[in-house]
Amino acid sequence: MRRFLAQLGRRGIAFFARLGRRFLLLLHILAGSGELFRHFDQLIRQLHGIGVRSVAIVSLSGFFVGMVLSLQGYQVLTQFSAEESLGLLVAASLVRELGPVVTALLVAGRAGSALTAEIGLMKTTEQLAALEMMAVDPIRRVLVPRFFGGLLAMPLLAGLFSAFGLLGGYLVGVDLLGVDAGAFWGQMQQRIDCYADLCSGIFKSLIFGLVVIWIALFEGYDSRPTSEGVGRATTRTVVQSALAVLCLDFVLTALLLGV
Amino acid sequence: MDPVVRIRGLRFARAGKPILTDLDLTVARGSVTAILGPSGSGKTTLLHLISGLLRPQAGQVELMGHPFPRGRRALYQLRTRMGMLFQNSALLTDLSVFENVAYPLRAHTDLSESMIRKLVLLKLQSVGLRGARDLMPNQLSGGMARRVALARAMALDPSLLLYDEPFTGQDPISLGILVRLIRQLNDASRLTSILVSHDVRETLRIADYVYLLDQGKIVAQGTPAQLAAENKPWVQQFLQGLPDGPVHFHYPAPDLLTDLLEI
Ligand SMILES: Nc1ncnc2c1ncn2[C@@H]1O[C@H](COP(=O)(O)OP(=O)(O)O)[C@@H](O)[C@H]1O
């Protein structure tokens, strides 16, 4: 029993120490954001690395999700003879929920894991220590551009996801199931609200971007400098990001809807 | 002359496990001082403590006559005067050889592009790799990567150079080159060098003074000649690489025959 309590205490302390390091790292990154203006090319490079390379997977996924939404939505809406609202249903689901959430999950799997592995390997091969020895702060030079690159990329990718989702939804809804094209777009135009829908979607994906990139960078930076340690850190990034995104989505949605 | 590094009563532990205990060490200006010891004896840890990558739990580290600075700014200031060659070279993998060597110059000076070019080419020339300037780190052999890392460590003309196992994994030719290079750089640029290694022969060839480290403690010290005359059994076993002595080849185990006959 004593052993168990001691073990529990140790685990608890380790957990909170880790949490503390997490926040210290975030503070350090934010404090170093001035670096962005001095090395703008680095930001562009990371935006390319995290953003542009996720374009294919994000748009393809968006396309399929839009098609499925249209199929499923049509099944329900016809029961109430409300198929004209299909466009609205697809758009609202994409912009408010699926765009930000699924994009965040995809980015965590595609870019987050890669970031963790990259930083972890830089640590294992002593590149971070080498920067430190050259009197260059590795957090400012390596983590800051990746952090802001990821933060900027996330809402853009979520927008792309939604756009391709709409296209998929349109193809299935209008061309395949025969919903009136005018009604499909018209209801969407009338009912999608800039603040309530678009802004809340962008807000969500900014928060998700922050969390996903933060987890990825921390896990890489805090990983044990061995190949096994980096492997574990990569897995943790994907698992923790997914959990954090889904959990936060509920909290944010509840807040935004004012429930 | 005042020593470049002076360490008194240094103690460092990891998760309760002592790694270095009550360590005293002095490095004279202009010397090549070697720290020799078997793997896991705490050599890398000691170098990291000297360079401030780790902080001691007790004791003092004095660098160039001053106690180790606490603040980040002062520490970085100090580090522009020291270079370190890491165990696995630690070149930045997304930059070319040229850009790796130019990196500290770009970070800490406002030199013009043509000036940086001249300096980088001179540093690369001194390690014999001026022709490799456009290669990427993954195109280099281990020996070449280490020499590029050496050129990078020299870029800001430091007064103290730290080498972590520079000889491991080198073929005989690049080993010979490296041994001579370390001595030459030390004497030509009026550097002080601290060299950590477990390669006894190569190290004794160029060291002015040697510390022998075992399990976090200094077990012997002196010039190479003094050490050769030392008659502690552990020292002789380590220096001559004998398979048996105070340190046994076999991990403690019951008698082989008993072990084999057991069902
Ligand atoms: N990051 C670390 N965490 C825990 N123990 C470590 C770590 N790094 C080194 N050690 C331990 O410290 C001891 C000394 O390591 P090190 O200084 O790397 O030895 P050397 O460089 O002489 O081979 C070893 O027993 C090693 O297991």
Ligand SMILES: [Mg+2]
């Ligand atoms: Mg070592």
